[in-house]
Amino acid sequence: MASWIDTSAVEPGPAGQRAATQGPKVGRSAGASQIGPLPASYGLAPSPTLTPRRLVTAKPACGTIGDFSPYAAHGTGPMTEPAEDLLGTTLAFARRALADPHWDHLRMALPEGPPARRDVLPRPLPVMAWLDGIEDQAAPDTRDLCAVLCRAAPHLAWGQTYGAADFSAGFLERYGWTELLGQRGPFVSDTIACGFLLLGPGIEYPRHRHEAEEAYLVLAGTADWLKADRGFVPRPPGALVHTPSQCWHAIRTSDQALLAFYLWSAGDLTQKSEVRPAG
Numbered sequence: 121m122a123s124w125i126d127t128s129a130v131e132p133g134p135a136g137q138r139a140a141t142q143g144p145k146v147g148r149s150a151g152a153s154q155i156g157p158l159p160a161s162y163g164l165a166p167s168p169t170l171t172p173r174r175l176v177t178a179k180p181a182c183g184t185i186g187d188f189s190p191y192a193a194h195g196t197g198p199m200t201e202p203a204e205d206l207l208g209t210t211l212a213f214a215r216r217a218l219a220d221p222h223w224d225h226l227r228m229a230l231p232e233g234p235p236a237r238r239d240v241l242p243r244p245l246p247v248m249a250w251l252d253g254i255e256d257q258a259a260p261d262t263r264d265l266c267a268v269l270c271r272a273a274p275h276l277a278w279g280q281t282y283g284a285a286d287f288s289a290g291f292l293e294r295y296g297w298t299e300l301l302g303q304r305g306p307f308v309s310d311t312i313a314c315g316f317l318l319l320g321p322g323i324e325y326p327r328h329r330h331e332a333e334e335a336y337l338v339l340a341g342t343a344d345w346l347k348a349d350r351g352f353v354p355r356p357p358g359a360l361v362h363t364p365s366q367c368w369h370a371i372r373t374s375d376q377a378l379l380a381f382y383l384w385s386a387g388d389l390t391q392k393s394e395v396r397p398a399g
């Protein structure tokens with residue numbers, strides 16, 4: 121797979137203009153009533169449409185955050201295997217995607233050897249319902265990682281940076297992320313944070329910024345991405361979206377959910393982003 125190119129300098133095209141006119145925006149001022157129906161698997165209840173791998177149930181926590189025991193010292197029981205598979209697949213994928221010398225500083229920040237392991241309490245979120253069928257929106261180069269993530273998803277801690285004081289309930293039902301490697305995830309790093317962002321269709325993650333430099337690798341779903349004042353640009357699976365430190369950026373989904381790998385480097389790796397008020 122060739123190294124991915126950041127095409128964020130491209131001006132907004134017809135698809136971006138189209139997306140601006142359709143689909144509800146879900147932010148501070150929008151309510152859940154504007155959102156279309158959730159998939160049958162909403163709430164993580166078993167559904168006839170679920171494949172067997174989606175029926176894996178999250179198991180109780182096997183420890184607490186703060187356990188910095190060496191990765192190799194942990195067993196490979198049913199709780200840890202999916203996360204370990206995900207780590208290996210993710211790191212190999214990220215190295216290929218960041219192979220261009222322009223991204224040396226990000227690629228070289230990835231761990232060379234097995235990182236220390238941290239036991240994290242699995243935590244589901246409603247947004248996980250949108251993992252059902254997400255592989256259908258992937259590219260050939262991203263489909264395998266999507267599949268591995270779906271298998272590991274019930275064993276991961278899914279979180280939200282924001283709460284009811286920040287955004288509407290409708291947004292929070294369709295937003296979540298899980299850190300794989302960093303200061304909170306199941307694998308330890310103090311120099312980078314990386315994991316997966318999942319957004320349901322029909323929402324807008326408003327302009328926000330943070331100290332860390334950020335690279336997104338789009339895995340599934342075509343959403344519109346905004347950086348600085350360049351306007352929204354559609355970015356398909358296979359795109360790399362790079363955002364410098366403290367640069368305003370936003371994401372808007374239309375009729376597809378979005379799954380993206382994110383990597384934060386330098387700066388405060390657990391910062392709550394600053395959100396720009398609408399208007």
Ligand SMILES: [Fe+2]
Pocket residue numbers: 330334363369
């Ligand atoms: Fe960001």
